[in-house]
Structure formats: C-alpha cells, structure tokens
Amino acid sequence: MSGPHDGKRDEIRSYAFGYVLALALTGAAFATVHWPHFVSTTTLAIVLGLAFVQMVVHFRFFLHISLGRSARDDLQLILFSTLIIILMVSETLVVLFNLRARMM
Amino acid sequence: MSANEIKHGGVNLGGAEELAYARAGNALFGFWVFLMSDAVLFALLFATYGVMLPATVGGPTPASEYKILPALLETLALLTSSFTFGMASVAMKYGASRRQLFGWMGVTLVLGVAFLGMEMHDFATMFGDGAYPTRSGYLSSFFALAPLHGLHVFFGSIWIIVMMVQVMTFGLDPRVKINILRLGLFWHFLDIVWIGIFSAVYLQGLIR
Structure with missing residues (x-):
C-alpha cells in the first residue's frame, strides 16, 4: 500500500x-x-x-500520454490529428511545389 | 476503474482529489480537441515555411538572420518552464501550501516572460537588418510561424496570472483545479510546438 x-x-x-x-x-x-x-x-x-x-x-x-489502455482516447485523438496533419501537409506541399515549378 | 488510473493528458488528480478527478476526463478531452486543431494550424504553417525557404529574393537568408545562442537560451527557458509548470501541477495535486504553488507558477511566468523578451529582441534585430515580413516569401512565412507561437506564449502568460487570481479569489475548488490542468496542457503543448520551431526553423537555417 x-x-x-x-x-x-x-x-x-x-x-x-x-x-x-x-x-x-x-x-x-x-x-x-x-x-x-x-x-x-x-x-x-x-x-x-x-x-x-x-x-x-x-x-x-x-x-x-502512454500506450496504456486508460489513456487511449487522448492517444487516438493524437494519432487521428497526426493523420489529418500528414494528409493536409502533403497536399499543401504538392500544390505549393507545383505552383513554384510553374512560376520558374 | 481504479482510483489512480490515467484518464486524460497531463497530471491526473486520481488518488488525491476525487471530485475534480471525476469531472476532469470530459473537461480536459474537449481542451485536447482544441489543442490538436491548433497543432494542425501550426503544421500547415511549417509546411508553408518549408516551401518558402528558398524564396529569399536576394534579401536576408536564414543563415544571415538566425543566431544559435539566443535560440538555445530561448529553448532552455521554455523547456525549464514546462518542467516548473509540471512541479506546480504536482504541488496542486498533493495539496502543497499555496505559497509553494504560487512559487512554481511564478517561476513559470518569469521564464515565459524571459522567453518573450528574448524573442522580441531577436525580431527587433531582424527588423533592424531589413528582415521584415513583406521583404520576401521566406520572411512572410517565418513571421507567420514564429510570432504566432510567441502570441500563444503571451496569452499563456496572461492565463497564468488569471489562474493565480482565481486561486486567490475562489480557493482551490474543483473548477479552478481543472482550469489549472487545462493551462498545464496548453503550456506543455506550446513547448512541443517550440521543438518544431527550433529544429525545423532555427537549426535547419543554421546548418552549414
């Protein structure tokens, strides 16, 4: 105890x-x-x-934030946000690099 | 569910303060949603900065504007303030004297203000060198990213003062405790964003 x-x-x-x-x-x-x-x-x-x-x-x-079962909600939200960030950032990069290539 | 189970980010009050602990789960999860949306905002500004990095138009470059010592001192100030706020949360959880709680919060506030002072000095030096936001795409994206973090630290510092006033006015009731836990999440989150800034902005600009 x-x-x-x-x-x-x-x-x-x-x-x-x-x-x-x-x-x-x-x-x-x-x-x-x-x-x-x-x-x-x-x-x-x-x-x-x-x-x-x-x-x-x-x-x-x-x-x-750990991998323990009880902190799962927070961890899942962090992982989901990471997914959103990866999608949005990679698409932003595609658009902006494309724009730059066209302006060269 | 055992009394000491971790229910949410930051310090958990389980085992020490049952009423606040029981309400903290939902109250803090909502704040997490805000923090993560803030993280998305910062991530997109980082992406823009990365694309704009070569767009200096013959003006100031990262290598000419950044200095390693101020960046290191700012990092140490913010990192230490994250630790001292952790100590404030622990002091609150285990019912330490109000003087001890205010002591840790005060140290955190001083470090936050010191960070802001150093950052302001950096920006003033950059403006003096002709590195202002409208000079080039690189500088526009830099001044969208770094000062936005500074603005968060500024409001976090005001929030620390507000929490000290709340503790003095209402005492440490469950509502005030949950507010301090939220402030703790916010403060630790700002330090995580700063890791991105000192690595991807300052250190990347200084690599030779």
Whole structure:
C-alpha cells in the first residue's frame, strides 16, 4: 500500500527524468549543428530525428500520454490529428511545389 | 476503474482529489480537441515555411538572420518552464501550501516572460537588418510561424496570472483545479510546438 507521498515522489521523479532527457536531446541537436561532422542533409536528418524523439518524450513525461489502455482516447485523438496533419501537409506541399515549378 | 488510473493528458488528480478527478476526463478531452486543431494550424504553417525557404529574393537568408545562442537560451527557458509548470501541477495535486504553488507558477511566468523578451529582441534585430515580413516569401512565412507561437506564449502568460487570481479569489475548488490542468496542457503543448520551431526553423537555417 503506497501513501500519497510515494505517488508525489514518483510524479516528481517522472517529470525530472523527462526534463533531463529533453535537455540531453536539445543539447545533442544544437551540438550537431554547432560542431558539424556530417554533410548538411545528414545533419538535418539527425536534427529532425532528435526533434521527433523529444516530442515523444514531452508527450510521455509532461503530458502523460502512454500506450496504456486508460489513456487511449487522448492517444487516438493524437494519432487521428497526426493523420489529418500528414494528409493536409502533403497536399499543401504538392500544390505549393507545383505552383513554384510553374512560376520558374 | 481504479482510483489512480490515467484518464486524460497531463497530471491526473486520481488518488488525491476525487471530485475534480471525476469531472476532469470530459473537461480536459474537449481542451485536447482544441489543442490538436491548433497543432494542425501550426503544421500547415511549417509546411508553408518549408516551401518558402528558398524564396529569399536576394534579401536576408536564414543563415544571415538566425543566431544559435539566443535560440538555445530561448529553448532552455521554455523547456525549464514546462518542467516548473509540471512541479506546480504536482504541488496542486498533493495539496502543497499555496505559497509553494504560487512559487512554481511564478517561476513559470518569469521564464515565459524571459522567453518573450528574448524573442522580441531577436525580431527587433531582424527588423533592424531589413528582415521584415513583406521583404520576401521566406520572411512572410517565418513571421507567420514564429510570432504566432510567441502570441500563444503571451496569452499563456496572461492565463497564468488569471489562474493565480482565481486561486486567490475562489480557493482551490474543483473548477479552478481543472482550469489549472487545462493551462498545464496548453503550456506543455506550446513547448512541443517550440521543438518544431527550433529544429525545423532555427537549426535547419543554421546548418552549414
């Protein structure tokens, strides 16, 4: 039987863990750009990859979205929004790139 | 359903505050719908920015306008404020003293205002260099995206002050607690949008 104060310590620890993880990912992204070791496309891929991981970390440790059954509504809404975003963004890109090609 | 089950995003009040916890599920899900529609808006502005990136018309370029140190400091300010707001939510949930709750909210507010100050300084420098929104397609899309996030942080900061006034006026009743949970979702969400901005805008512009 855990008292409320164990719960409090666990939640603070979870936030602190997420914070340290996010700091490390941010630092890695800035360091990759500040001290370039790779060609620019590789660097960009690393930065965007780190950004995606950091977003997942924020969702997990700050917004408490997990794969657990009870948080499913929120998770499903996030996944649905992601689907909408992928559709709308990719179609926007098609239209705008097409427009630019015609204006060249 | 067990008392400590996670029902919604952000801190769950289960096990500590049953009345607010019982109402929080629906109240917060509605706010999630708003946040996700906001995310769609930001995603489309990111897409526009990506297309407009080469459209500099011989004017200022990302490499000439962005500086890595201010971007890093702004990121650290916002990231730390997300953590301190988390601490405020935990303090509220476990009935810490009002001074402790106001302390964490105050630190969050100061960090948010510091972020806004640094961002304003960046924009002023850019305007001084002749990088204003009507100069090129690239700058139009930049000033549609980054200041919109800044505007969200600005209203989030006002919301923090409003919540402090509500806590002082009404005390920590269930309604006020749910409002603070909503503010927490909003604040953490802004930090997630900022990850996109510092990665896809600032860092991408600074890659050599």
